[in-house]
Amino acid sequence: MRTSEAADWSPEARRATFIRLVETHHSDLVRLAYAICGDRELAADAAQSAWQAAWSQADQLRDRQSVEPWLLSITANQARRLARRNRLGRLLELRAFRAPAPEAPGVDVDLAAALRRLPGRDRQIIALRFVLGLSSEEIASQVGLSPSGVRVRQARVLARLRQELRDV
Amino acid sequence: MSERRGPDNEREFAERLRAHLDGAVRHIDAEELVDAVAAKAARPRAARAWAPVAIATVVLAGILTVAGIGLLSPGPSPTPSASVPANATPTPQPSKTASTPPSLTGPEVEAAGSTGLGGIWARRGSTLYISTDGGTSWTTGSIDPAPYSVDVLDANRAWTVTLATGSSKDTGSPTDVLHFAVNRTRDGGQSWTSVPIDGTFAALRPVLSFPDALHGFLLLSRERFATQQSAVYRTDDGGATWRMVGTAPSLGPQFVAVDSLRLFAGAAESAAAVKLWPTLAWSQDGGATWRDVQISTSMTALLQPPTFFGSDGVVPVLDEQSTVRLLRSHDGGAAWSEVGRGLYLGQIGPGAFVDREQWILASRDGSRSMVVITGDGTKWGGFIGSGLPSAAPSWIGFVDANHGALLAPLGDTPAPSGLFITQDGGRTWSPARLPHG
Numbered sequence: 001m002r003t004s005e006a007a008d009w010s011p012e013a014r015r016a017t018f019i020r021l022v023e024t025h026h027s028d029l030v031r032l033a034y035a036i037c038g039d040r041e042l043a044a045d046a047a048q049s050a051w052q053a054a055w056s057q058a059d060q061l062r063d064r065q066s067v068e069p070w071l072l073s074i075t076a077n078q079a080r081r082l083a084r085r086n087r088l089g090r091l092l093e094l095r096a097f098r099a100p101a102p103e104a105p106g107v108d109v110d111l112a113a114a115l116r117r118l119p120g121r122d123r124q125i126i127a128l129r130f131v132l133g134l135s136s137e138e139i140a141s142q143v144g145l146s147p148s149g150v151r152v153r154q155a156r157v158l159a160r161l162r163q164e165l166r167d168v
Numbered sequence: 169m170s171e172r173r174g175p176d177n178e179r180e181f182a183e184r185l186r187a188h189l190d191g192a193v194r195h196i197d198a199e200e201l202v203d204a205v206a207a208k209a210a211r212p213r214a215a216r217a218w219a220p221v222a223i224a225t226v227v228l229a230g231i232l233t234v235a236g237i238g239l240l241s242p243g244p245s246p247t248p249s250a251s252v253p254a255n256a257t258p259t260p261q262p263s264k265t266a267s268t269p270p271s272l273t274g275p276e277v278e279a280a281g282s283t284g285l286g287g288i289w290a291r292r293g294s295t296l297y298i299s300t301d302g303g304t305s306w307t308t309g310s311i312d313p314a315p316y317s318v319d320v321l322d323a324n325r326a327w328t329v330t331l332a333t334g335s336s337k338d339t340g341s342p343t344d345v346l347h348f349a350v351n352r353t354r355d356g357g358q359s360w361t362s363v364p365i366d367g368t369f370a371a372l373r374p375v376l377s378f379p380d381a382l383h384g385f386l387l388l389s390r391e392r393f394a395t396q397q398s399a400v401y402r403t404d405d406g407g408a409t410w411r412m413v414g415t416a417p418s419l420g421p422q423f424v425a426v427d428s429l430r431l432f433a434g435a436a437e438s439a440a441a442v443k444l445w446p447t448l449a450w451s452q453d454g455g456a457t458w459r460d461v462q463i464s465t466s467m468t469a470l471l472q473p474p475t476f477f478g479s480d481g482v483v484p485v486l487d488e489q490s491t492v493r494l495l496r497s498h499d500g501g502a503a504w505s506e507v508g509r510g511l512y513l514g515q516i517g518p519g520a521f522v523d524r525e526q527w528i529l530a531s532r533d534g535s536r537s538m539v540v541i542t543g544d545g546t547k548w549g550g551f552i553g554s555g556l557p558s559a560a561p562s563w564i565g566f567v568d569a570n571h572g573a574l575l576a577p578l579g580d581t582p583a584p585s586g587l588f589i590t591q592d593g594g595r596t597w598s599p600a601r602l603p604h605g
Binding site for chain 1 (some may be wrong): 202533
């Protein structure tokens, strides 16, 4: 019945490790968050929140080899949370009759619109597969589907995007 | 309207998607970001009023038991030296004593675990809490605020492993120069003595295991990029002196000493794919020699170290298809055979054997699901743990069939972890009421 505690890091090790992690993973976390929430500012906030959460939970990371999926999972959660808050914010904005902000320069507006119409988990799957290059097995562990379920979902989403982007 | 058209192939789509998402990426200074994160985390937090959520017990849908298959769906080599370590030196410790009567605080802790003799311990900063009555009352002592590993035997005896004087920073790099020390207390953390471990190390993970008050083992488990071997040190005098007793090319960090002779070390789940460690290795001569336990090659990782009830051992193992398999040994750990299996479609979290027949697994998908496996792994059932936060637990342990504890974040991340206590086998949980340190 005896169980070891979760891993603990010394403060110096934690800082050095996190600096390396930020250098390695931050851009991918922003891309993933952007795919999920569709807003650059929110994506940056989500990535920063993810680092904050990761720092707080670092003692719970039992194995440093699992750090990438752990970070991706935290980022996806933060992006979804901020997106939910943003939707509420938009409702309030509508009540105040404020015009929506124009798309930022350089945005692939068709792709952005098509992504926005996808369910959140499909956006996450697409980003994990095509931006981060994760395998179906790795994506499955992130989104709670089976690997075959991921492959089916991915094919459907691609077909849908193909159709939507051809129709514009 | 853009002139772009739909993706004719996946590569084109990937490039287009990446170009789009790259628009959100800005240059950041990693050191600056990390220091900002650390500073924010160090800020004192307002007292968190955590309201336990009362949830009616829900029977998990989709529990099938078909032919024993449960389907659950929601969701440097260490410096080879056998010399006796340097003299023990007392470690200055902050003065902390148990106050009577204590004023109680919330459940926030940073680490927790089971004690060797049926208790629960927890660490909040530099305070060590120990309960020997299932979490009802607690004693307090001091503890190093950043130990690599903690092992608590009873209300008085505990050990930690920390970096020793002269160490470089532990960056996980093979170029680090690390020195470790084992610290011991015999008065519940009122005073500690530090003993340096001979050797210079890098990229090794220290794990302690004491089967009794005299015999203890320190496994230095190899990290992914370590060029060193794993090494085992032992003490036969309660931690006063340590000596290296054996090395092995690779031993996993899921480590337990069953007694003064039998030790087991196995692979952690997350590194299973890279075959960093053997799934399960054991020593029957106190760590001097090691050999791999012969189990199916499809089994890749231990969900927790082997647990023994007398000569009967049980260990939950994960295979390449994420199927949980229960293995039992009736000969003290030499031979293991599968007795039951189940495919858990949720996210597997920490587990604990309540007794030799019952294993409870906490889901880490935030659903508060508790999976109960009985019948030698052939019967899978479940319930929702009422009163738990909707967050991924990092540890669960049981003192007996009714009393146990669980460590989980207290809310949406970022959030500190909290300790929760159950007195009814995990059905209902309440935040631990820990005294001020």
